[in-house]
Amino acid sequence: MNARYRRLEERKLIKISMSIGSVLTIWAIITGILGDSKSIIFDALFSMVGISLSGVSLFVSNFIRKPDDENLPFGRSQFEPFAITVQSSVIIFLCLYSLATSIMDITDGGKVVELGVALPYLITSILGCFGLWLFFKNKAAKLESEYVRIESTEWQLDALLSLGVLIGLSLGYFLKDTSLDYITPYLDPGMVLIISILFLRIPAQTFIKNIRELLQFAPDDEVEERIHNAAEKMVLDQGFLDSLVRVAKTGSSYTVEIDFLLPMSLSAMEVAELDVLRQELYDQIKGSFPMWLTISFTTERKWMI
Template identity: 35%
Template sequence: MIIFDGLYSFISVILSMLSLYINNYMAKRDFEKFPFGKHILEPIVISIKSLIIAIMCLYSLVGAVKSIISGGNNLEFGLAIIYSIVSVIGCGAISLYMKVKSKALSSELIKAEFTQWFMDTALSTAVLVGFIIGIAISNTKLNFLNPYIDPFMTVAASLLCIRIPIKIFIESFKEVICVKANDEINDDIYVLVKEIEEEYKFEDSITRVSKVGRELRIEIDFVYNKDSKLKTLDQMDNVREEINDAIKHIDYKKWLNVSFTGNKKWAI
């Protein structure tokens, strides 16, 4: 369990350094090389981090099950307790720092870091509790259970921890392949576009909304005909301003593209 906890913490440090580098790299402006921005890097990095942690949890789970089958292992509680206390304090402090930073920066990358370190804190706490239980039963009739405490804790921790990185990986991978934004945001923009479609008597409208990192990519195509009220370039810009003002409450950076066409093939 100590190896699992220590390995998790070590990997967390390496992945946090990667996140810090990517976060700083994203902050540098480089329009010529990245004309559409670097926001795609955020879900890519989160996906990689989550996948690595999930694989590590699975590896530890298999090792713990093998240990149980072979009869467990003996525990030395002295240094284990000291390690666990230091680990809980250290991981807890980093977790709290990441939580404050994630709120201040509104960054999915930092939010993922907080989740990762919170899991590490919970893991270290479970290790400490397990060792305390082991000490408590060491001089009782239940002493025969001591060799199994360590592998059983590892199994429990692996099963609890593996669910979160898998969930984060799925959500981040959806952003990499530009799956539509969540229903709340998507429906909000869709209703707005349909209202404008009716107001200007457009023939149809196509709305695409996807979230990539901390950016919301919005593409709206209006199809008009001879009955449509919109005719001039100024009116088109007014519609764009209307949409932009109406979605300011959505707390993401936005890439907004509003197009107008008389032929629906250019909108689909």
Template identity: 35%
Template sequence: MSEKQILTLSVYGALLFALTGVVWGVAIESKMILFDGAYSFVSVGLSLLSLSGAAYIQKQDEKRFPFGKEVIEPIIIIVKAIVILLLCLSAIVSAVYDLANGGSNVQPGYALGYAVFSTVGCFVVVIFLSRQSGKKQSGFVEAEKKQWLMDTLLSGAVLVGFLIATVLTYTNYAGVVVYIDPAMVLLVSIYCLKMPLTMLRASLREVLEMSPAPAIQSRITNLVKQIESKYKFKESMIRTSKVGEKLYIEIDFILDTKSGAQTVAEHDTIREEIATKIDDLQYTKWLTISFTQNRKWA
């Protein structure tokens, strides 16, 4: 399944849950369900943004973007993270206000139906996106998965909270029920702050062209050191960064008269050897390998 198809399905799914959440939340006056529905509506907009960004990145425009347009991906994810962060913060403020003003009167029984539907539905989407994310290295798909995971957590919290509220209505603690809804909003919003912050941090690293994951760095470094030893190169310099789906790798080998590869043909053989050994990395690779006898040019 293509990235576009995955994102399109995510949009339709988010729209379904958004409409359900908002209508249900308004009907029973539940801030928690409204927050869940509002988050889903935001997800629709963010998914459409991802869809548009993915389509734009695929369009060839080497004249204006000689190094590709992959940086658009982390920029869009940053926007998504900021929007989700603001949504969580606004929900926290609203929940604190409700708690300070006597809670909210919600019929927990009516909320349970929505909670079951939403939790199961969102969880199914998360499983689907997890499988697709494993097959395709896409920042957009990974971000969608995180959005849906957050929605699953929200829905799960609604389910647990209203189950507790339903039980409490039959006890001497029935008066506490009015605080369940805003308390859930507060707790879930605080917990979910971690997700957009993580997305923001990872995407900022890509926009700033910082080094990729340690596992990738380690693998490339080990390979280069093997080549350096094999051909008795004096030294090697490695620079790597990941931007969107593109992995930039720049390797400079510093030679001397004792090095085992001196001709252009031999250098091309080494380039081919390195390219073959990292071919399984699931990224579009921008590989540059240079050879020099002067460290100044490395």
């Protein structure tokens, strides 16, 4: 896929997400205040954070594609997992904060929320967010974009949050004037508590994944396996003694270093011959992703380590 097309599509999709999210956030704030619903206000705060972080994604998406310079000679790809790590951290904090406030509300006796005020917003939010989640999920798969995948995750969480709030408030409506009516004040903070716990898993996984990239752990994916297989094949085909492959993934970019140990009988190989081998290996491992590739040849093992 053309890198420029992918970049333009990412920016367009993030702008669409921010625009729709802004409308739903304003509506959620008004509904939450009028209905005195902690869970809907949490929904609004979650959307607000999502919009802010989408803006950060938009900036970083453009920033990392600028040419290398003397301050950043190895590129800017590390800013992508850094931005996503910040996004995940903020969402984790929001979940933990909501978890704490919901526990406080439960210990204070809970609160009653009127379903009538919240119903139009919740139905629109559920249908709209589920639709947008599927739309962005599909686009993320086509573009192979981590930014768009994060957007789809946020819409999924928004949809599930609104659904949880609706279930909680509906329960309160049906329990009114029954022997279980005393449960009603605890439903709103109870739903926030449950949703906060459930929501923690996705941003926590994203946080761990991107921290691994920032610390340059091996990616353990199909690309790394392909690179190892190609290097091993060249060792066998060319009669080399050994190879050492190092692969790190930062954002969408791979940093690859491959060292080949040659027998002394091949020490007189011309640079042009080695360049032919480099091109052959590159053709086997290249993909739609940016790659910082170093391939070296030596007859002494100490230069491989």
